[in-house]
Amino acid sequence: MLRFALLRLLWAIPTLLLVIVLAFLMVHAAPGGPFDAERSLPPEIEANIAEFYHLDEPLPQQFTRYLKGILKGDFGPSYRYRDYTVAELIGGAILISLKLGALAMALAIIIGVCAGTLAAQRRNSLLDRMTMAFAMTGISVPVFVIAPLLILFFAVQLRWLPASFSGSTSGWRFLLPVIALALPQIAYIARLMRASMIDVLGSDYIRTARAQGLGTAAIIRHHAMKPAMLPVLSYMGPAIAAVLTGSVVVEEIFGVPGVGQFFIRGALNRDYTLVLGIVIFYATLVITLNFIVDVLYGFVDPRIRHR
């Protein structure tokens, strides 16, 4: 088991390094420097700026400096938000983003697993068909369509819930962003869960359990649930990445002061260091969580470990 985890770690580290190198090179291959857009400055001042941001050094030296900084949690200064470092900007926004993401994931897993199990249990019933039609819609409709539609109906038309996150202090402000973020994942998980539950319920050992007189509820709870959850567990990696991507949109639409909002602002302002820092931060998050899911999967399903 330890060997398995170490092996996975051995793959995670170069992947992360690859992202950092790619992102770094991309930013430095940019036509024109980050300060070109402003009015032309005297060459002495330009040289000063370049020196301050270490832009005068050769590229490999800049990269090692940047990498060393990252290891210490220092992503350099922001190009646009003067007086702030990128780490400070991310650090100040991280809690609210994590809360949003974690709530959405929890909601998606709970509802998705329940809906999928119910649909599998009553296969081809009206409930099953409706769940699956809903799931297909949920997969097809992107987050940036769901989110404004939710606002339009629940905040603008019905006035039940606040439209903007920052304009309210009640706990209800989390509801719409979390739902918008969770809906596509609920849909995916419900479909996965239904398919794998149907598979498991058709297997021999379930028939044996049934022959021994166990009721459906007991069979699902004690025998079918765990193996049927495996595909859902292996979907957690992509799900985390999707929620992260979605959170960028959701934070922008609802005005949540999280990392995603800084990401968009940075992207539109061409704040290279900020965007670079957030890309690396997101990549680290995705790769770390993927690693954890992988190890967890190996823990639950011994067959994976000995491949």
Place this chain on the structure above:
Amino acid sequence: MNAGVLASRFTAELRRSRSIRICGGTLIAIAVVSLIGPWISPHSYLTTDFDGRFIKPTVEAFHLFGTDDLGRDLFVRTLMGVQVTLLVAVVASIVSLVIGVAYGAVAGYVGGRVDAVMMRIVDALYALPFIFLVILLMVVFKRNFLLIFVAIGAINWLDMARIVRGQTISLKQREFVDAAKLIGVSTWRIIFRHITPNLLGVVVVYVTLTIPQAILVESFLSFLGLGVQEPQTSLGALVNGGVGQMEQASWMLLIPAVLLAVILFCFNFLGDGLRDVFDPRRESR
């Protein structure tokens, strides 16, 4: 599975499944209207009219989808957006098809250690948050069409590579490959002239499933303001415009949003249905 069997199964499935017919028909209808509509309408997609801002959808003056905050006709702009969205999606899918088929066919045919390393790389790339790298790419470089095609195509080739590899492994044990080897055809030629044409059926299905993913990425980028640039537009950009005006002009949000959802829904449904046609496990059920 040879082409004849696939074709007959396909027509059988088409006859059996009403949802495939409806979804396919809807997509064709949307595509045709988006091509013809702008010719019929008297309006252009970029003429602004400050006396005619925020007109609700009406048949009067042919503003079927209303006008936006600059008085531009939304019927023409929406159809423009559909054209751009479909174009980007199809071209990006072709990019991912070319990369995925080449990569998967080589890995599958060569096999052994090369295959193991190539597939390990694919596994590792799965963990990469590509979308953020694409956003970075869009931020750093000028947002031109070509870059959008390539960038989106480069995201979606992983699944294709895996599927093509699996198919290639089963194809390379067939007699016609042995025959080609015997008469001294080179490895490259076998891969690209003998193996790849036989992958067609599977590839077509997965392209149908890649297209909605490409649409999703493109509209996501355009929604963020990083994709297609004004005065050009795409469905994602139109939704973004609608979000800003939804309290006073809900049609600006609703029409492109629903259209985008319908297009994605139809592609997903079509892909799902077609996959069933090619899924051998289906027969036992």
